[in-house]
Amino acid sequence: MKRSNQPFFWLLFGAGGMLSALIGAMLVFITGVAAPLGLGVHADLMSHANAIAFARGIPGKLFLLVVVSLFLWHAAHRIYHSLHDLGIPPGPLAQAACYGTALLGTVVATVALLAIGF
Amino acid sequence: MADTRKIVLEVLRYTPGQSTAPTLQQYPIEFTDDMSVLQGLQQVKDFVDGSLTFRWSCRMAICGSCGMMIDGAPKLACRAFLRDFLPGPLRVEPLEHFPIERDLVVDISDFVDKLGRITPWIEPREPRSLEQGEYLQTPAQLERFESFSHCINCMLCYAACPQYGLDSRFLGPAATALLHRYNSDSRDGAQAKRMELVNSEEGVWACTAVGYCSEVCPKAVDPANAVNQNKTASAVSWFARFLPGRG
Amino acid sequence: MDGWWRRDPFFIRYMAREATAPFVAAYAIVLLVGIVSLARGADAYEEWLEALASTGWIVAHAILVAIFAYHTYTWFQIMPKTMPPVVVRGRRLAPEVITFAGIAAAVLASLALWILVAYGAP
Ligand code: SF4
Ligand code: FES
Numbered sequence: 379m380k381r382s383n384q385p386f387f388w389l390l391f392g393a394g395g396m397l398s399a400l401i402g403a404m405l406v407f408i409t410g411v412a413a414p415l416g417l418g419v420h421a422d423l424m425s426h427a428n429a430i431a432f433a434r435g436i437p438g439k440l441f442l443l444v445v446v447s448l449f450l451w452h453a454a455h456r457i458y459h460s461l462h463d464l465g466i467p468p469g470p471l472a473q474a475a476c477y478g479t480a481l482l483g484t485v486v487a488t489v490a491l492l493a494i495g496f
Numbered sequence: 497m498a499d500t501r502k503i504v505l506e507v508l509r510y511t512p513g514q515s516t517a518p519t520l521q522q523y524p525i526e527f528t529d530d531m532s533v534l535q536g537l538q539q540v541k542d543f544v545d546g547s548l549t550f551r552w553s554c555r556m557a558i559c560g561s562c563g564m565m566i567d568g569a570p571k572l573a574c575r576a577f578l579r580d581f582l583p584g585p586l587r588v589e590p591l592e593h594f595p596i597e598r599d600l601v602v603d604i605s606d607f608v609d610k611l612g613r614i615t616p617w618i619e620p621r622e623p624r625s626l627e628q629g630e631y632l633q634t635p636a637q638l639e640r641f642e643s644f645s646h647c648i649n650c651m652l653c654y655a656a657c658p659q660y661g662l663d664s665r666f667l668g669p670a671a672t673a674l675l676h677r678y679n680s681d682s683r684d685g686a687q688a689k690r691m692e693l694v695n696s697e698e699g700v701w702a703c704t705a706v707g708y709c710s711e712v713c714p715k716a717v718d719p720a721n722a723v724n725q726n727k728t729a730s731a732v733s734w735f736a737r738f739l740p741g742r743g
Numbered sequence: 744m745d746g747w748w749r750r751d752p753f754f755i756r757y758m759a760r761e762a763t764a765p766f767v768a769a770y771a772i773v774l775l776v777g778i779v780s781l782a783r784g785a786d787a788y789e790e791w792l793e794a795l796a797s798t799g800w801i802v803a804h805a806i807l808v809a810i811f812a813y814h815t816y817t818w819f820q821i822m823p824k825t826m827p828p829v830v831v832r833g834r835r836l837a838p839e840v841i842t843f844a845g846i847a848a849a850v851l852a853s854l855a856l857w858i859l860v861a862y863g864a865p
Contacts, residue, residue, distance in 0.1 A: 379692055379695075379696035379699075380696060381695050381697075382697045382699065382701040382730075385695075385701075385727075385730055388701070388727060391730055395818055396818070398767055398815075399814060399815040399818035400848065400849045400853070401849075401852050401853055401856050402767070402770075402811040402814060402815065403814075403815060403849075403853065404856050404857060405856065406770055406804055406808050406854070407804075407808045408857070410795065410800065410801065410805070410807060410808070411804050415793075415801065417795065418857075418861050423860065424792060424795075425792075426788050430781065432783055435771035436512035442774070445771070445774065446771045446775050446778065447771075449770065449771035449774075450772075452767055453764040453765065453767045453771070454768070456761055456763075457765065457768070460764065462662060462663075463662070463748065465744070476747070484778065487775055489782075490775075490779045490781070491782070492781040493782040495769055568751065569751065636833075658744070658747055658748065658754065661744050661747060662744055664749075692822075705821050706754070708751070708754070708757070718824065720824040721824050724825040725826075725827050728826075728827065
């Protein structure tokens with residue numbers, strides 16, 4: 379019997395699902411609603427200077443990387459199974475499309491965060 | 497006679513070799529408040545149409561043989577009451593995801609085959625002789641698997657599982673629940689063998705935690721929980737391979 | 744099996760739960776674009792900020808908030824079925840307790856994040 383490769387992706391799915399369940403809604407509210415409207419937060423919360431300072435610090439870098447990549451892995455795994463639910467057969471091709479996109483996003487985020495510097 | 501009411505049973509009929517496709521047949525019946533769907537079917541069979549075919553035995557939600565789709569949901573016919581489906585008509589069909597053998601009877605050989613694959617017995621962790629006495633177990637050890645041993649093999653959970661419907665190679669809810677029952681028994685020593693099946697592509701990984709199997713289970717076995725606990729176990733075993741000293 | 748999920752309201756709720764995934768990915772991509780523009784320089788970043796401040800994006804994010812909240816609810820709703828039983832004083836925790844504890848944890852974590860951002864940030 380062939381061992382399934384799903385445990386690896388499932389753990390990333392679970393981690394991303396848990397993180398987004400815990401703070402996802404609030405995070406979207408802050409970056410997408412509160413900050414642009416200046417609702418309850420400082421008007422320049424996400425200004426260039428503040429963003430650079432945040433992304434240069436180690437905690438900020440890690441936070442951004444973890445959020446972007448885990449959210450992507452969570453979505454990729456769910457979408458992979460949803461494709462099956464909708465009649466698209468699971469297998470290497472669907473895996474490459476879904477997990478490949480998450481991997482690409484993770485790599486791009488890592489490269490960009492490194493390029494921002496310390 | 498006590499208060500009777502009327503309902504129309506709309507029953508799927510199919511006879512291999514005669515029918516080209518399943519058809520629905522309507523049977524108007526009179527029933528009393530205490531009558532189950534199974535009793536309704538029996539009334540049809542005894543007084544209207546003796547050719548109607550369905551399985552049953554205990555009439556009390558114990559034998560697990562009367563599972564069928566009742567009003568579109570997997571239920572035990574002996575545990576569903578006609579009064580709950582007024583005004584009708586009440587659709588009665590064979591269990592979803594299994595090939596129809598005849599009318600409401602399905603071919604269960606795939607499930608029986610799966611049960612055979614999970615090593616459904618205890619292989620003692622340590623052999624004991626008669627003189628050494630019985631294998632003792634604490635209430636806490638019993639608690640770990642007891643609910644998973646309540647399964648009556650009615651297969652409602654398989655009819656409820658879209659993943660089994662999409663790909664029947666999936667080991668599925670009840671077989672995994674029974675596997676889990678043995679794997680979490682303190683007396684058992686065959687975990688490694690069963691984990692091979694759990695870890696495989698036919699094992700637990702087709703499950704997407706729909707959770708409907710546990711919802712329809714008449715015995716509160718919670719097969720979804722058994723499947724998902726084994727995902728955790730399987731993930732642990734997936735990474736354990738990379739530890740030094742492990743194969 | 745075509746259209747199987749339309750057969751039962753339970754399956755429709757399941758599909759709604761699964762359909763949150765593309766939106767989670769969409770938000771990750773919005774953030775990713777922001778990070779990349781930050782790496783490309785001040786002008787690129789300002790452009791991204793400006794786009795976020797447009798009515799269209801604010802409305803889109805407001806909708807995303809609701810979708811993420813639904814994800815939180817469904818995530819902890821299925822949790823009792825996906826985790827090993829928790830035994831407290833010899834009794835198994837009821838599913839409702841686990842769901843409630845999860846949602847409570849999400850509320851607390853979100854409040855903490857809000858306080859950190861609204862009062863802790865420069
Ligand atoms: S787990 Fe429940 S629904 Fe499934 S076969 Fe056993 S008793 Fe029936
Ligand atoms: S007849 Fe035995 S379970 Fe229904």
